[in-house]
Amino acid sequence: xxxxxxxxxxxxxxxxxxxxxxxxxxxxxxxxxxxxxxxxxxxxxxxxxxxxxxxxxxxxxxxxxxxxxxxxxxxxxxxxxxxxxxxxxxxxxxxxxxxxxxxxxxxxxxxxxxxxxxxxxxxxxxxxxxxxxxxxxxxxxxxxxxxxxxxxxxxxxxxxxxxxxxxxxxxxxxxxxxxxxxxxxxxxxxxxxxxxxxxxxxxxxxxxxxxxxxxxxxxxxxxxxxxxxxxxxxxxxxxxxxxxxxxxxxxxxxxxxxxxxxxxxxxxxxxxxxxxxxxxxxxxxxxxxxxxxxxxxxxxxxxxxxxxxxxxxxxxxxxxxxxxxxxxxxxxxxxxxxx
Amino acid sequence: xxxxxxxxxxxxxxxxxxxxxxxxxxxxxxxxxxxxxxxxxxxxxxxxxxxxxxxxxxxxxxxxxxxxxxxxxxxxxxxxxxxxxxxxxxxxxxxxxxxxxxxxxxxxxxxxxxxxxxxxxxxxxxxxxxxxxxxxxxxxxxxxxxxxxxxxxxxxxxxxxxxxxxxxxxxxxxxxxxxxxxxxxxxxxxxxxxxxxxxxxxxxxxxxxxxxxxxxxxxxxxxxxxxxxxxxxxxxxxxxxxxxxxxxxxxxxxxxxxxxxxxxxxxxxxxxxxxxxxxxxxxxxxxxxxxxxxxxxxxxxxxxxxxxxxxxxxxxxxxxxxxxxxxxxxxxxxxxxxx
DNA sequence: CAGATCTTTCAAACCGGTTCGAACTTCTTT
DNA sequence: AAAGAAGTTCGAACCGGTTTGAAAGATCTG
Numbered sequence: 001x002x003x004x005x006x007x008x009x010x011x012x013x014x015x016x017x018x019x020x021x022x023x024x025x026x027x028x029x030x031x032x033x034x035x036x037x038x039x040x041x042x043x044x045x046x047x048x049x050x051x052x053x054x055x056x057x058x059x060x061x062x063x064x065x066x067x068x069x070x071x072x073x074x075x076x077x078x079x080x081x082x083x084x085x086x087x088x089x090x091x092x093x094x095x096x097x098x099x100x101x102x103x104x105x106x107x108x109x110x111x112x113x114x115x116x117x118x119x120x121x122x123x124x125x126x127x128x129x130x131x132x133x134x135x136x137x138x139x140x141x142x143x144x145x146x147x148x149x150x151x152x153x154x155x156x157x158x159x160x161x162x163x164x165x166x167x168x169x170x171x172x173x174x175x176x177x178x179x180x181x182x183x184x185x186x187x188x189x190x191x192x193x194x195x196x197x198x199x200x201x202x203x204x205x206x207x208x209x210x211x212x213x214x215x216x217x218x219x220x221x222x223x224x225x226x227x228x229x230x231x232x233x234x235x236x237x238x239x240x241x242x243x244x245x246x247x248x249x250x251x252x253x254x255x256x257x258x259x260x261x262x263x264x265x266x267x268x269x270x271x272x273x274x275x276x277x278x279x280x281x282x283x284x285x286x287x288x289x290x291x292x293x294x295x296x297x298x299x300x301x302x303x304x305x306x307x308x309x310x311x312x313x314x315x316x317x318x319x320x321x322x323x324x325x326x327x328x329x330x331x332x333x334x335x336x337x338x339x
Numbered sequence: 340x341x342x343x344x345x346x347x348x349x350x351x352x353x354x355x356x357x358x359x360x361x362x363x364x365x366x367x368x369x370x371x372x373x374x375x376x377x378x379x380x381x382x383x384x385x386x387x388x389x390x391x392x393x394x395x396x397x398x399x400x401x402x403x404x405x406x407x408x409x410x411x412x413x414x415x416x417x418x419x420x421x422x423x424x425x426x427x428x429x430x431x432x433x434x435x436x437x438x439x440x441x442x443x444x445x446x447x448x449x450x451x452x453x454x455x456x457x458x459x460x461x462x463x464x465x466x467x468x469x470x471x472x473x474x475x476x477x478x479x480x481x482x483x484x485x486x487x488x489x490x491x492x493x494x495x496x497x498x499x500x501x502x503x504x505x506x507x508x509x510x511x512x513x514x515x516x517x518x519x520x521x522x523x524x525x526x527x528x529x530x531x532x533x534x535x536x537x538x539x540x541x542x543x544x545x546x547x548x549x550x551x552x553x554x555x556x557x558x559x560x561x562x563x564x565x566x567x568x569x570x571x572x573x574x575x576x577x578x579x580x581x582x583x584x585x586x587x588x589x590x591x592x593x594x595x596x597x598x599x600x601x602x603x604x605x606x607x608x609x610x611x612x613x614x615x616x617x618x619x620x621x622x623x624x625x626x627x628x629x630x631x632x633x634x635x636x637x638x639x640x641x642x643x644x645x646x647x648x649x650x651x652x653x654x655x656x657x658x659x660x661x662x663x664x665x666x667x668x669x670x671x672x673x674x675x676x677x678x
Numbered sequence: 679c680a681g682a683t684c685t686t687t688c689a690a691a692c693c694g695g696t697t698c699g700a701a702c703t704t705c706t707t708t
Numbered sequence: 709a710a711a712g713a714a715g716t717t718c719g720a721a722c723c724g725g726t727t728t729g730a731a732a733g734a735t736c737t738g
Contacts, residue, residue: 002724012688014724015687015689015690019726027686028685043452044452046724047453047723047725049392049397049454049723050724050725052725053386053388053694075417078414078417081436088438089437094437095436095437096433096435096436097424097434097436098434099421099426113382114387115387222619251590278560279413279414284562341693341694342696343694351717352719353696353719354717358717361696367717386693386694388695389693389694391723392696392724395723
C-alpha cells in the first residue's frame, strides 16, 4: 500500500493525504481523521527511500567503525552504540553503521557524498582529533561524545572526567593516602588527558606530588590493568591507592593486587570509573568497588537526541552538555595501613 | 554533482551515463572510459536514496536491538556486530541498526513496511524463535547467526557448539575426569541447548553420568560464572572439571575456584569457549585457559556475505554453513588429582 | 450583493536515480 | 541495393514520496 493507492481509495489527492499524515494545518480535521484511520487500517507506512529522496533528509545518523581496529571489541563502545540506537529510535531515526575496509576517512567521504546520513556521530575523541575538521570540511554535521581542547565549536556531550578524578583523589587523600596512582586508558584519547589533568590538579591542591611514574596509560583492558598494577606495586614508592579509568582496568588491577598477596581495602585502595556495563558490576568485586559512575548508555541516548535537535535546526552552539559524574562509595576505598 | 549535471557536462543522456557507470554491456567502451574518468574527476557518487527508490533495494541489512534488554551490553554481540558491519562494508552495503523502544516485534514490522532493509539479520537465536516465523510472514528475507531445531529452512551460519563441547569432554575424560560440569549461558538460547546436548551425548558415550546437578544455565556474566561455580564446588560430588560457555563465565569460574583455595590445573580443570574478544584473552589467565575457539567477528562478516548473496538471488537453500570449532590446548586442563 | 478573505483541495513539478522501448548508425547478409 | 542484425544512444516513464501555486468553495466585509 503506497500513498497513491491510499489516496485513490479515499477519493483524495496524494497531496492532501500526505499533508493529513504529516500534521499540516490546512487540512480539514474531519478529513485528517478519515485519512489517519485509513492509514492505520491499511497498515500504511511511507517508503523511507522515497521520503528521503523527496525531503533531502536521510533520517539516519551515521557511525563509522574503524575497520581494522578493535574499537568494537570494546564493550564500552558497544554500550554507547546501544544507547545511540535507542535514542535514535525514540527520535524516529535510524543508525547507519559503516565499517570501513579502506580507512576511516574514506568511510566518511563516502557517507557524505552519498548523502546517506544527516549527522555523523563521533566517539572516543582523540586529543587532536582530525575527524572533526574533516567532517566540517565535508559539510557533514557532527555530534560528538567527548570533546577536545581545540578551538572548534561543535555539539557534544561529555562527562566531567576531570572532576570525577578530582573527587576520587580528594576522597583518597582525605582518607590519608599520599601515593595515588592513575591507571588510565590510551594516552591519545581526550578523556585520558582530561583525567590526567584532573589527577595532577587535585594532587597539587592537596600538596601531594603527581609523580610521573604513578601515571600509566595503555589499552583499557584487563590485561593491561594487571600489568600496569604489577609494575606500580614493584616500585620503591609503591602507591597505596589506584585510580582505574575503566572497569576492565580495575579487574586487572584487582587481580594483580591479589597476586601480590595484598588485600583491597586493607592494604591498598581502588577506585574505578564505571560506565554502567551490566557485565562488570562494581558490586561483584570483592570487596565491592568504589566508583565514579556515569552511564555510557544514557550518554549515547542523549547524543542521539542532540543530533535530532541539530537536524531540526537548533542552534549548534546550544547543543553541548557536560555531565557530572557520581562518586559512589563502596568498600574498596579505605584508609591506608599505618606504617 | 548529480547524474543529470554529469550527463549534461559530457553531452550524453542520463541513461547512457547511468549504464556506463553500472557496467552495462551496451555502452561503447570509449564512452564508458570517458564517463568513468569524468565521474572520478567530479567526485560523483550516486545519491543512495534515489538509487534505492529506483531499484527497490535498500542496500542495507537490518539489525534490531531489543530495547530494554542488555543484549548490547554483551560484548560478544558487539563483536558480532562489528564483524557484520565490516562484512557489509566489503559487500558495499550498510548496516541499519534499529533499537526499539516499543518492542522488538514492532521494530521488525516497521522496517518491513518501510522497506528500509533488504535482509534482516538475527542473532542469539532462541530454542523456539518466534522471530523467524514473524519475518517470513512479513516477507522479509532473513539470515541468522545460529539455528533452531524447527523445520523452517533459512540461510544461517552457526558454529558446531555440540561438537565443540564433545571434544572438550573427550579431552577431559581422556585425562581421567569423571565429574565434568557445564556452566552454560541462558537456557532459552539455542546455542545453550546444543551445548547441553553435546555434553549429554559425549558423557554418555564415555559411560559417564550427566548428572542434572552438574549443568547450570544463566546469564553469560562473570558474576553468574562465579556463583554457579561456588555452588557446584559446594556439592557433595563436586566436579573436577568445568566447561564454561563463555570467557566471562570462565572469569567468574576461575575466581570462584581461587576463592575456594583450589588451583586450576592442579585441583580442577577448566575449558572455556572463546569467541575471540580482544578484551578477554585466554592467555591472560593464570594458568592460560584451554579453549574451544571460533571468532564471532569472522562469523559476523560471513553472515553479511551470505546476506549479500541472498539479495543477489542465490538459492537460500545453499546459503547455510556450520563452522567447526577449534580446540586449543593450554594449561588449564590437566589430569585430576589422585585421590 | 459584489468583492475580499479564508479554508480546503488538487494537479503538476520535483527529488535523482534506473529502465523500457524506440531510433539512429553501422555492419552483414542475400 | 534492400533487408536484417548488431551496436549505441536517447527520450520518457517510473519509483513513492513532498511541495509549490492555482483553484474551487465557504465565509466575511462594506
